[in-house]
Amino acid sequence: MAFSDHLLDAGEHVWEAQKKHPFVTELAAGTLDSAAFETWVRQDYRYLLDYARLFAIAGTKARDEETMTHLLGIAHQVLDEEMDLHREFAADYGISEAELETTEKAPTCVAYTNFLLRTAYEGSIAEIAAALYPCMQGYLDVAEHMDSLAEGEHQYTPFIETYTSDEFREATAWCREFVDRCGDRYPGEHDAMEAAFLTSAKLEYRFWEMAYTLEGWGL
Template sequence: MPFSDTLLAEAESVWEAQYDHPFVTELAAGTLDAAAFRHWVEQDYRYLLDYADVFSLAAASADGEERTARLAETAHRILADEMDLHRSFAEEYGLTPADLEGAEKAPTCQAYTDHLVRAAREGGLATVAAAVYPCGQGYLDVADHMAELADGEHRYTPFVEKYTSDTFRETVSWMRELVDDLADERPGAREDMRAAFHRSAQLEHDFWEMAYTREQWDVTPHQRTAADAD
Protein backbone atom coordinates (compact mmCIF):
# COMPACT_ATOMS: atom_id res chain seq x y z
CA MET A 1 0.00 0.00 0.00
CA PRO A 2 1.38 3.48 -0.83
CA PHE A 3 2.42 5.36 2.28
CA SER A 4 -0.04 8.16 1.52
CA ASP A 5 -2.90 5.62 1.66
CA THR A 6 -1.64 4.41 5.03
CA LEU A 7 -1.57 7.96 6.38
CA LEU A 8 -5.06 8.73 5.08
CA ALA A 9 -6.46 5.51 6.52
CA GLU A 10 -4.98 6.34 9.90
CA ALA A 11 -6.52 9.83 9.74
CA GLU A 12 -9.98 8.68 8.62
CA SER A 13 -11.65 9.93 11.80
CA VAL A 14 -10.15 13.40 11.30
CA TRP A 15 -11.37 13.49 7.70
CA GLU A 16 -14.88 12.45 8.78
CA ALA A 17 -14.86 15.16 11.43
CA GLN A 18 -13.99 17.71 8.76
CA TYR A 19 -16.85 16.56 6.54
CA ASP A 20 -19.29 16.96 9.43
CA HIS A 21 -18.00 20.30 10.67
CA PRO A 22 -20.66 23.05 10.50
CA PHE A 23 -18.30 25.41 8.66
CA VAL A 24 -18.08 22.81 5.88
CA THR A 25 -21.75 21.81 5.77
CA GLU A 26 -23.03 25.38 6.02
CA LEU A 27 -20.60 26.63 3.37
CA ALA A 28 -21.81 23.85 1.08
CA ALA A 29 -25.40 24.96 1.65
CA GLY A 30 -24.56 28.64 1.19
CA THR A 31 -25.82 29.46 4.69
CA LEU A 32 -22.49 30.02 6.43
CA ASP A 33 -22.37 33.23 8.47
CA ALA A 34 -20.52 35.88 6.46
CA ALA A 35 -18.50 36.85 9.54
CA ALA A 36 -17.17 33.29 9.87
CA PHE A 37 -16.19 33.20 6.22
CA ARG A 38 -14.55 36.61 6.47
CA HIS A 39 -12.50 35.31 9.40
CA TRP A 40 -11.46 32.32 7.29
CA VAL A 41 -10.39 34.65 4.45
CA GLU A 42 -8.20 36.71 6.77
CA GLN A 43 -6.64 33.73 8.51
CA ASP A 44 -6.13 31.61 5.42
CA TYR A 45 -4.48 34.53 3.66
CA ARG A 46 -1.95 34.76 6.48
CA TYR A 47 -1.58 30.98 6.48
CA LEU A 48 -0.88 30.85 2.75
CA LEU A 49 1.97 33.35 3.03
CA ASP A 50 3.80 30.90 5.29
CA TYR A 51 2.60 27.90 3.28
CA ALA A 52 4.25 29.36 0.18
CA ASP A 53 7.44 30.06 2.15
CA VAL A 54 7.53 26.43 3.27
CA PHE A 55 7.46 25.25 -0.34
CA SER A 56 10.25 27.69 -1.15
CA LEU A 57 12.33 26.37 1.75
CA ALA A 58 11.66 22.82 0.58
CA ALA A 59 12.77 23.75 -2.93
CA ALA A 60 16.05 25.08 -1.56
CA SER A 61 16.77 21.74 0.13
CA ALA A 62 15.38 19.41 -2.54
CA ASP A 63 17.51 16.92 -4.40
CA GLY A 64 17.13 16.94 -8.16
CA GLU A 65 16.24 19.64 -10.64
CA GLU A 66 12.71 18.38 -11.28
CA ARG A 67 11.70 18.36 -7.61
CA THR A 68 13.30 21.72 -6.98
CA ALA A 69 11.50 23.28 -9.93
CA ARG A 70 8.13 21.82 -9.00
CA LEU A 71 8.35 22.90 -5.36
CA ALA A 72 9.31 26.43 -6.42
CA GLU A 73 6.49 26.47 -8.99
CA THR A 74 3.99 25.42 -6.32
CA ALA A 75 5.11 28.27 -4.08
CA HIS A 76 4.51 30.66 -6.99
CA ARG A 77 1.07 29.20 -7.73
CA ILE A 78 0.00 29.68 -4.14
CA LEU A 79 0.97 33.36 -4.22
CA ALA A 80 -0.21 34.09 -7.76
CA ASP A 81 -3.35 31.95 -8.10
CA GLU A 82 -4.76 30.70 -4.82
CA MET A 83 -4.34 34.01 -3.06
CA ASP A 84 -6.14 35.77 -5.90
CA LEU A 85 -9.27 33.94 -4.76
CA HIS A 86 -8.74 35.28 -1.26
CA ARG A 87 -8.22 38.80 -2.58
CA SER A 88 -11.45 38.62 -4.57
CA PHE A 89 -13.37 37.34 -1.55
CA ALA A 90 -11.74 40.02 0.59
CA GLU A 91 -12.97 42.76 -1.74
CA GLU A 92 -16.47 41.29 -1.65
CA TYR A 93 -16.44 41.36 2.14
CA GLY A 94 -15.02 44.86 2.44
CA LEU A 95 -11.46 43.88 3.28
CA THR A 96 -8.59 45.85 1.78
CA PRO A 97 -5.13 44.41 0.99
CA ALA A 98 -3.91 46.28 4.06
CA ASP A 99 -6.57 44.51 6.16
CA LEU A 100 -5.32 41.14 4.97
CA GLU A 101 -1.68 41.96 5.53
CA GLY A 102 -2.38 43.42 8.95
CA ALA A 103 -4.65 40.67 10.26
CA GLU A 104 -3.28 39.00 13.37
CA LYS A 105 -3.04 35.24 13.23
CA ALA A 106 -5.48 33.50 15.54
CA PRO A 107 -3.97 30.91 17.91
CA THR A 108 -4.81 27.95 15.68
CA CYS A 109 -3.43 29.64 12.58
CA GLN A 110 -0.27 30.52 14.48
CA ALA A 111 0.10 26.96 15.74
CA TYR A 112 -0.34 25.54 12.25
CA THR A 113 2.12 27.84 10.53
CA ASP A 114 4.64 27.37 13.33
CA HIS A 115 4.36 23.61 12.82
CA LEU A 116 4.94 23.88 9.07
CA VAL A 117 7.84 26.31 9.31
CA ARG A 118 9.50 24.17 11.98
CA ALA A 119 9.13 21.10 9.74
CA ALA A 120 10.73 23.02 6.86
CA ARG A 121 13.64 24.33 8.92
CA GLU A 122 14.35 21.35 11.15
CA GLY A 123 13.03 18.33 9.27
CA GLY A 124 14.14 16.81 6.01
CA LEU A 125 12.31 17.04 2.71
CA ALA A 126 10.28 13.91 3.50
CA THR A 127 8.97 15.46 6.72
CA VAL A 128 8.06 18.70 4.95
CA ALA A 129 6.21 16.82 2.20
CA ALA A 130 4.16 14.94 4.79
CA ALA A 131 3.45 18.13 6.75
CA VAL A 132 2.02 20.06 3.78
CA TYR A 133 0.14 17.14 2.23
CA PRO A 134 -2.97 17.24 4.53
CA CYS A 135 -3.72 20.80 3.43
CA GLY A 136 -3.85 19.89 -0.25
CA GLN A 137 -5.59 16.54 0.11
CA GLY A 138 -7.87 17.86 2.83
CA TYR A 139 -9.13 20.81 0.82
CA LEU A 140 -9.70 18.65 -2.26
CA ASP A 141 -11.62 16.01 -0.32
CA VAL A 142 -13.63 18.53 1.67
CA ALA A 143 -14.47 20.54 -1.46
CA ASP A 144 -15.57 17.35 -3.26
CA HIS A 145 -17.79 16.65 -0.25
CA MET A 146 -19.16 20.20 -0.40
CA ALA A 147 -19.93 19.76 -4.10
CA GLU A 148 -21.95 16.66 -3.28
CA LEU A 149 -23.89 18.50 -0.57
CA ALA A 150 -24.47 21.72 -2.51
CA ASP A 151 -27.89 22.34 -4.07
CA GLY A 152 -27.36 24.98 -6.74
CA GLU A 153 -25.03 27.96 -6.90
CA HIS A 154 -24.58 30.49 -4.12
CA ARG A 155 -22.04 33.05 -2.91
CA TYR A 156 -19.57 30.37 -1.79
CA THR A 157 -19.63 28.41 -5.05
CA PRO A 158 -16.26 29.91 -6.20
CA PHE A 159 -14.64 28.34 -3.13
CA VAL A 160 -15.91 24.89 -4.09
CA GLU A 161 -14.97 25.38 -7.73
CA LYS A 162 -11.43 26.48 -6.87
CA TYR A 163 -10.65 23.48 -4.73
CA THR A 164 -12.25 20.95 -7.10
CA SER A 165 -10.60 22.37 -10.23
CA ASP A 166 -8.43 20.23 -12.50
CA THR A 167 -5.42 22.41 -11.69
CA PHE A 168 -5.83 21.89 -7.96
CA ARG A 169 -6.40 18.15 -8.42
CA GLU A 170 -3.18 17.86 -10.38
CA THR A 171 -1.23 19.69 -7.69
CA VAL A 172 -2.61 17.42 -4.97
CA SER A 173 -1.83 14.34 -7.05
CA TRP A 174 1.77 15.51 -7.35
CA MET A 175 1.97 16.17 -3.60
CA ARG A 176 0.72 12.65 -2.95
CA GLU A 177 3.26 11.13 -5.32
CA LEU A 178 6.01 13.12 -3.63
CA VAL A 179 5.03 11.73 -0.22
CA ASP A 180 5.02 8.18 -1.59
CA ASP A 181 8.33 8.55 -3.43
CA LEU A 182 10.10 10.04 -0.42
CA ALA A 183 8.69 7.39 1.92
CA ASP A 184 10.08 4.70 -0.39
CA GLU A 185 13.43 6.42 -0.80
CA ARG A 186 13.83 7.22 2.91
CA PRO A 187 12.08 4.54 4.98
CA GLY A 188 13.91 5.74 8.08
CA ALA A 189 11.98 9.03 7.84
CA ARG A 190 8.54 7.41 7.93
CA GLU A 191 7.86 7.95 11.63
CA ASP A 192 8.75 11.63 11.37
CA MET A 193 6.55 11.86 8.28
CA ARG A 194 3.69 10.18 10.12
CA ALA A 195 3.96 12.55 13.09
CA ALA A 196 4.11 15.63 10.83
CA PHE A 197 1.15 14.43 8.76
CA HIS A 198 -1.09 13.72 11.73
CA ARG A 199 -0.34 17.05 13.42
CA SER A 200 -1.21 18.88 10.19
CA ALA A 201 -4.37 16.80 9.73
CA GLN A 202 -5.60 17.71 13.20
CA LEU A 203 -4.80 21.36 12.61
CA GLU A 204 -6.75 21.25 9.33
CA HIS A 205 -9.83 20.28 11.30
CA ASP A 206 -9.08 22.87 13.96
CA PHE A 207 -8.74 25.56 11.27
CA TRP A 208 -12.43 25.09 10.33
CA GLU A 209 -13.34 25.40 14.01
CA MET A 210 -11.15 28.50 14.35
CA ALA A 211 -12.97 30.19 11.45
CA TYR A 212 -16.43 29.10 12.57
CA THR A 213 -16.00 30.39 16.12
CA ARG A 214 -13.99 33.43 14.93
CA GLU A 215 -11.24 32.49 17.33
CA GLN A 216 -9.12 35.32 18.71
CA TRP A 217 -6.43 35.63 21.32
CA ASP A 218 -7.82 35.88 24.84
CA VAL A 219 -6.59 39.26 26.02
CA THR A 220 -8.75 39.52 29.14
CA PRO A 221 -6.42 40.98 31.78
CA HIS A 222 -5.78 38.97 34.88
CA GLN A 223 -7.68 40.37 37.84
CA ARG A 224 -5.29 40.79 40.74
CA THR A 225 -6.46 39.52 44.09
CA ALA A 226 -5.21 39.88 47.62
CA ALA A 227 -3.58 36.46 47.22
CA ASP A 228 -1.62 37.75 44.20
CA ALA A 229 -0.32 40.65 46.24
CA ASP A 230 0.97 38.26 48.88
Protein backbone atom coordinates in the same frame (compact mmCIF):
# COMPACT_ATOMS: atom_id res chain seq x y z
CA MET B 1 -0.08 0.19 -0.38
CA ALA B 2 1.22 3.61 -1.40
CA PHE B 3 2.50 5.52 1.62
CA SER B 4 0.10 8.40 0.91
CA ASP B 5 -2.77 5.91 1.26
CA HIS B 6 -1.31 4.67 4.52
CA LEU B 7 -1.26 8.24 5.82
CA LEU B 8 -4.86 8.80 4.76
CA ASP B 9 -5.88 5.63 6.56
CA ALA B 10 -4.06 6.83 9.68
CA GLY B 11 -5.87 10.17 9.45
CA GLU B 12 -9.30 8.85 8.47
CA HIS B 13 -10.87 9.95 11.77
CA VAL B 14 -9.60 13.49 11.20
CA TRP B 15 -10.97 13.55 7.65
CA GLU B 16 -14.38 12.42 8.88
CA ALA B 17 -14.36 15.09 11.60
CA GLN B 18 -13.56 17.75 8.98
CA LYS B 19 -16.41 16.66 6.73
CA LYS B 20 -18.88 16.83 9.62
CA HIS B 21 -17.70 20.21 10.89
CA PRO B 22 -20.46 22.86 10.72
CA PHE B 23 -18.20 25.25 8.81
CA VAL B 24 -18.00 22.64 6.05
CA THR B 25 -21.63 21.54 6.04
CA GLU B 26 -23.00 25.08 6.28
CA LEU B 27 -20.68 26.37 3.57
CA ALA B 28 -21.92 23.54 1.33
CA ALA B 29 -25.51 24.57 2.03
CA GLY B 30 -24.75 28.24 1.49
CA THR B 31 -25.90 29.09 5.02
CA LEU B 32 -22.52 29.75 6.63
CA ASP B 33 -22.42 33.03 8.55
CA SER B 34 -20.47 35.54 6.48
CA ALA B 35 -18.41 36.49 9.55
CA ALA B 36 -17.06 32.93 9.73
CA PHE B 37 -16.11 32.98 6.04
CA GLU B 38 -14.50 36.39 6.41
CA THR B 39 -12.45 35.02 9.30
CA TRP B 40 -11.37 32.09 7.14
CA VAL B 41 -10.37 34.45 4.30
CA ARG B 42 -8.31 36.67 6.59
CA GLN B 43 -6.60 33.82 8.42
CA ASP B 44 -6.00 31.68 5.35
CA TYR B 45 -4.41 34.65 3.63
CA ARG B 46 -1.89 34.86 6.46
CA TYR B 47 -1.51 31.06 6.46
CA LEU B 48 -0.74 30.95 2.74
CA LEU B 49 2.23 33.27 3.06
CA ASP B 50 3.90 30.72 5.31
CA TYR B 51 2.63 27.79 3.23
CA ALA B 52 4.46 29.33 0.27
CA ARG B 53 7.58 29.59 2.44
CA LEU B 54 7.21 25.89 3.28
CA PHE B 55 7.36 24.95 -0.41
CA ALA B 56 10.23 27.34 -1.04
CA ILE B 57 12.31 25.86 1.79
CA ALA B 58 11.41 22.36 0.63
CA GLY B 59 12.73 23.31 -2.79
CA THR B 60 16.12 24.15 -1.32
CA LYS B 61 16.25 20.70 0.32
CA ALA B 62 15.29 18.73 -2.78
CA ARG B 63 18.08 16.62 -4.23
CA ASP B 64 16.98 16.57 -7.85
CA GLU B 65 16.37 19.44 -10.24
CA GLU B 66 12.85 18.40 -11.26
CA THR B 67 11.56 18.27 -7.67
CA MET B 68 13.31 21.52 -6.79
CA THR B 69 11.78 23.25 -9.80
CA HIS B 70 8.30 21.98 -9.02
CA LEU B 71 8.38 22.88 -5.33
CA LEU B 72 9.62 26.39 -6.05
CA GLY B 73 6.97 26.64 -8.78
CA ILE B 74 4.23 25.79 -6.29
CA ALA B 75 5.54 28.47 -3.93
CA HIS B 76 5.27 30.99 -6.76
CA GLN B 77 1.81 29.71 -7.73
CA VAL B 78 0.50 30.14 -4.19
CA LEU B 79 1.81 33.71 -4.07
CA ASP B 80 0.77 34.60 -7.61
CA GLU B 81 -2.61 32.86 -7.96
CA GLU B 82 -4.08 31.59 -4.70
CA MET B 83 -3.34 34.83 -2.90
CA ASP B 84 -5.18 36.67 -5.68
CA LEU B 85 -8.16 34.39 -5.12
CA HIS B 86 -8.22 35.35 -1.45
CA ARG B 87 -7.98 39.02 -2.34
CA GLU B 88 -11.00 38.55 -4.61
CA PHE B 89 -12.93 36.78 -1.86
CA ALA B 90 -11.98 39.55 0.54
CA ALA B 91 -13.06 42.30 -1.86
CA ASP B 92 -16.50 40.70 -2.06
CA TYR B 93 -16.81 41.28 1.68
CA GLY B 94 -15.36 44.78 1.66
CA ILE B 95 -11.99 43.69 3.07
CA SER B 96 -9.09 45.61 1.56
CA GLU B 97 -5.69 44.18 0.72
CA ALA B 98 -4.19 46.36 3.44
CA GLU B 99 -6.60 44.84 5.97
CA LEU B 100 -5.61 41.34 4.88
CA GLU B 101 -1.93 42.10 5.29
CA THR B 102 -2.40 43.56 8.77
CA THR B 103 -4.73 40.82 10.08
CA GLU B 104 -3.37 39.35 13.30
CA LYS B 105 -3.04 35.59 13.21
CA ALA B 106 -5.44 33.77 15.51
CA PRO B 107 -3.92 31.24 17.95
CA THR B 108 -4.70 28.27 15.71
CA CYS B 109 -3.16 29.97 12.67
CA VAL B 110 -0.04 30.73 14.72
CA ALA B 111 0.17 27.11 15.87
CA TYR B 112 -0.25 25.72 12.35
CA THR B 113 2.17 28.03 10.56
CA ASN B 114 4.75 27.73 13.33
CA PHE B 115 4.56 23.95 13.06
CA LEU B 116 4.98 24.05 9.29
CA LEU B 117 7.94 26.41 9.38
CA ARG B 118 9.65 24.51 12.18
CA THR B 119 9.24 21.33 10.11
CA ALA B 120 10.59 23.16 7.06
CA TYR B 121 13.72 24.40 8.83
CA GLU B 122 14.42 21.44 11.11
CA GLY B 123 12.84 18.48 9.34
CA SER B 124 13.87 16.35 6.40
CA ILE B 125 12.39 16.61 2.92
CA ALA B 126 10.28 13.53 3.77
CA GLU B 127 8.79 15.18 6.87
CA ILE B 128 8.07 18.34 4.88
CA ALA B 129 6.25 16.33 2.23
CA ALA B 130 4.07 14.71 4.88
CA ALA B 131 3.41 18.00 6.67
CA LEU B 132 2.23 19.82 3.54
CA TYR B 133 0.08 16.95 2.26
CA PRO B 134 -3.02 17.37 4.52
CA CYS B 135 -3.69 20.88 3.25
CA MET B 136 -3.73 19.82 -0.40
CA GLN B 137 -5.49 16.46 -0.10
CA GLY B 138 -7.72 17.67 2.71
CA TYR B 139 -9.07 20.65 0.79
CA LEU B 140 -9.75 18.52 -2.28
CA ASP B 141 -11.55 15.84 -0.28
CA VAL B 142 -13.52 18.32 1.81
CA ALA B 143 -14.47 20.38 -1.25
CA GLU B 144 -15.64 17.24 -3.05
CA HIS B 145 -17.75 16.46 0.00
CA MET B 146 -19.14 20.01 -0.04
CA ASP B 147 -19.95 19.60 -3.73
CA SER B 148 -21.88 16.40 -3.01
CA LEU B 149 -23.91 18.19 -0.33
CA ALA B 150 -24.56 21.43 -2.22
CA GLU B 151 -27.94 21.97 -3.86
CA GLY B 152 -27.63 24.62 -6.54
CA GLU B 153 -25.36 27.65 -6.66
CA HIS B 154 -24.91 30.15 -3.86
CA GLN B 155 -22.39 32.71 -2.60
CA TYR B 156 -19.86 30.03 -1.61
CA THR B 157 -19.97 28.10 -4.89
CA PRO B 158 -16.71 29.74 -6.11
CA PHE B 159 -14.92 28.30 -3.05
CA ILE B 160 -16.12 24.79 -3.88
CA GLU B 161 -15.27 25.21 -7.56
CA THR B 162 -11.75 26.44 -6.77
CA TYR B 163 -10.83 23.43 -4.67
CA THR B 164 -12.42 20.87 -7.01
CA SER B 165 -10.91 22.39 -10.16
CA ASP B 166 -8.71 20.41 -12.54
CA GLU B 167 -5.77 22.64 -11.61
CA PHE B 168 -6.14 21.92 -7.91
CA ARG B 169 -6.60 18.19 -8.60
CA GLU B 170 -3.36 18.17 -10.58
CA ALA B 171 -1.48 19.98 -7.81
CA THR B 172 -2.82 17.55 -5.23
CA ALA B 173 -1.89 14.54 -7.38
CA TRP B 174 1.70 15.81 -7.61
CA CYS B 175 1.89 16.26 -3.83
CA ARG B 176 0.57 12.74 -3.34
CA GLU B 177 3.25 11.37 -5.68
CA PHE B 178 5.86 13.45 -3.84
CA VAL B 179 4.82 11.85 -0.54
CA ASP B 180 4.98 8.40 -2.13
CA ARG B 181 8.47 9.02 -3.52
CA CYS B 182 9.67 10.16 -0.12
CA GLY B 183 8.04 7.15 1.51
CA ASP B 184 9.84 4.83 -0.89
CA ARG B 185 13.22 6.55 -0.62
CA TYR B 186 13.27 7.03 3.15
CA PRO B 187 11.59 4.04 4.82
CA GLY B 188 13.38 4.85 8.05
CA GLU B 189 11.40 8.10 8.25
CA HIS B 190 7.92 6.60 8.03
CA ASP B 191 7.14 7.22 11.70
CA ALA B 192 8.31 10.83 11.50
CA MET B 193 6.31 11.35 8.32
CA GLU B 194 3.17 9.95 9.90
CA ALA B 195 3.60 12.15 12.97
CA ALA B 196 4.02 15.26 10.81
CA PHE B 197 1.04 14.31 8.66
CA LEU B 198 -1.27 13.77 11.63
CA THR B 199 -0.25 17.02 13.30
CA SER B 200 -1.02 18.98 10.13
CA ALA B 201 -4.28 17.09 9.65
CA LYS B 202 -5.43 17.90 13.19
CA LEU B 203 -4.52 21.54 12.68
CA GLU B 204 -6.54 21.55 9.45
CA TYR B 205 -9.56 20.50 11.51
CA ARG B 206 -8.82 23.19 14.08
CA PHE B 207 -8.58 25.78 11.28
CA TRP B 208 -12.25 25.18 10.38
CA GLU B 209 -13.10 25.47 14.08
CA MET B 210 -11.07 28.66 14.39
CA ALA B 211 -12.99 30.32 11.56
CA TYR B 212 -16.39 29.06 12.71
CA THR B 213 -15.94 30.32 16.26
CA LEU B 214 -14.28 33.59 15.17
CA GLU B 215 -11.32 32.65 17.33
CA GLY B 216 -9.27 35.46 18.78
CA TRP B 217 -6.88 36.11 21.63
CA GLY B 218 -9.51 37.47 24.01
CA LEU B 219 -7.32 40.44 24.86
